[in-house]
Amino acid sequence: MLNEIMTLATDVFEDDDILPTSRLEEAKRFDSMNLVQFIIELSDAFEMDIEDEEVEKTMTFAELAKRLEAKKRLK
Amino acid sequence: MAFIVNTAQYLPVNEISNDELTQFPPKYRQLIEEKAGIKKRRHVTDECTSDIGAMAVKQLLEKSGINPLEIDVLICATSSPDRIQPATATRIQDICGLENAYAFDLNSVCSGGIYGLKIASSLIKDGAKNVIVVASEVYSKLLNPKDIATFPYFGDGAAAVLLSDHGIYELNDILLFSDGSGCDVIQVPAGGSMLPASAVKKDRDYYFSMEGQRVYHFACEKGSELIELLAKRNEVVADRIITHQANLNIIKEIGRRTSIPEERFFINVEKYANTAGASVLIALNEYLESEEAKKEDHVFLAAFGGGLSWGGCYLKKNM
Numbered sequence: 001m002l003n004e005i006m007t008l009a010t011d012v013f014e015d016d017d018i019l020p021t022s023r024l025e026e027a028k029r030f031d032s033m034n035l036v037q038f039i040i041e042l043s044d045a046f047e048m049d050i051e052d053e054e055v056e057k058t059m060t061f062a063e064l065a066k067r068l069e070a071k072k073r074l075k
Numbered sequence: 076m077a078f079i080v081n082t083a084q085y086l087p088v089n090e091i092s093n094d095e096l097t098q099f100p101p102k103y104r105q106l107i108e109e110k111a112g113i114k115k116r117r118h119v120t121d122e123c124t125s126d127i128g129a130m131a132v133k134q135l136l137e138k139s140g141i142n143p144l145e146i147d148v149l150i151c152a153t154s155s156p157d158r159i160q161p162a163t164a165t166r167i168q169d170i171c172g173l174e175n176a177y178a179f180d181l182n183s184v185c186s187g188g189i190y191g192l193k194i195a196s197s198l199i200k201d202g203a204k205n206v207i208v209v210a211s212e213v214y215s216k217l218l219n220p221k222d223i224a225t226f227p228y229f230g231d232g233a234a235a236v237l238l239s240d241h242g243i244y245e246l247n248d249i250l251l252f253s254d255g256s257g258c259d260v261i262q263v264p265a266g267g268s269m270l271p272a273s274a275v276k277k278d279r280d281y282y283f284s285m286e287g288q289r290v291y292h293f294a295c296e297k298g299s300e301l302i303e304l305l306a307k308r309n310e311v312v313a314d315r316i317i318t319h320q321a322n323l324n325i326i327k328e329i330g331r332r333t334s335i336p337e338e339r340f341f342i343n344v345e346k347y348a349n350t351a352g353a354s355v356l357i358a359l360n361e362y363l364e365s366e367e368a369k370k371e372d373h374v375f376l377a378a379f380g381g382g383l384s385w386g387g388c389y390l391k392k393n394m
Contacts, residue, residue, distance in 0.1 A: 036106065
């Protein structure tokens with residue numbers, strides 16, 4: 001899941017330099033609407049409802065992957 | 076001196092409300108109005124930039140009662156041209172029968188309308204009798220329809236202005252600025268010589284993109300500075316301020332920073348969204364057709380956008 005998240009993030013935030021350890025808000029074109037776009041694309045890619053509160057701008061992409069993996073397991 | 080003789084506009088008939096943007100989940104559609112004060116926008120169906128630009132020019136000619144053969148110059152301000160070449164202005168010239176004019180494009184993105192007025196003003200001073208500036212934009216075809224960060228915030232539209240050495244508003248002071256260090260902030264990456272079609276790896280590169288936060292701060296800063304500079308240089312208090320119509324919150328913030336009440340700003344962004352280079356001239360046309368314009372004498376225009384570029388203008392009613 002982390003690889004897919006990184007691919008989506010690179011695309012949405014137009015940033016080839018982000019790493020799994022980067023915080024979301026550190027991405028080059030991070031802003032509130034790009035974050036919404038990222039959540040929409042995550043929801044589509046993983047076929048799950050993702051609430052805004054589950055994707056915090058201060059978390060790293062690796063932490064986000066762990067959270068979404070856990071959610072998927074519970075589903 | 077150069078004067079505005081008349082103005083006109085053309086907006087495509089196809090009106091799309093936020094609720095009709097069904098590609099986005101309902102809970103996010105309401106964000107569009109919260110973030111930018113935008114309720115709807117117009118989109119072309121089959122038309123291109125020159126088609127709607129020509130509609131605005133035709134209306135201008137009719138409204139002004141001027142023969143197309145009397146037009147000396149046609150300037151098209153656009154950042155969404157029909158094609159990379161030739162100039163979109165040349166097709167508008169052909170459609171409108173401006174046989175004695177020469178026609179060319181300029182691209183200063185959302186500041187394009189003001190840049191057009193400056194060039195037109197210089198050409199009038201240089202001896203041209205009748206110059207038309209048409210600002211025409213079709214952003215609906217530059218935007219990724221699935222990108223909620225850009226698609227809802229733009230619309231299509233065109234406005235045209237006739238300038239001559241006499242008219243209703245004198246172009247009293249026109250200021251232009253640019254800062255090329257921000258040339259990547261607002262862009263359509265692919266299709267030019269920097270990233271030709273043969274080198275494109277991601278479809279996203281064909282679409283418009285911008286750094287939203289940086290654009291917001293730039294627009295608030297430069298919009299405020301322009302208005303204060305025009306007031307200081309001309310020692311005048313504007314009756315009406317017409318800024319680039321990108322986002323209601325930007326206009327409100329400019330009002331807060333300049334201590335000018337919101338009521339003195341002309342606002343139509345809720346109807347048309349951001350029509351880029353056309354927006355300030357569409358707003359000018361709607362203002363000049365309003366009752367308020369009859370009672371007011373001093374108008375400031377201010378626009379800001381890709382480049383980064385910005386520009387302002389003081390229009391003084393010709394008594």
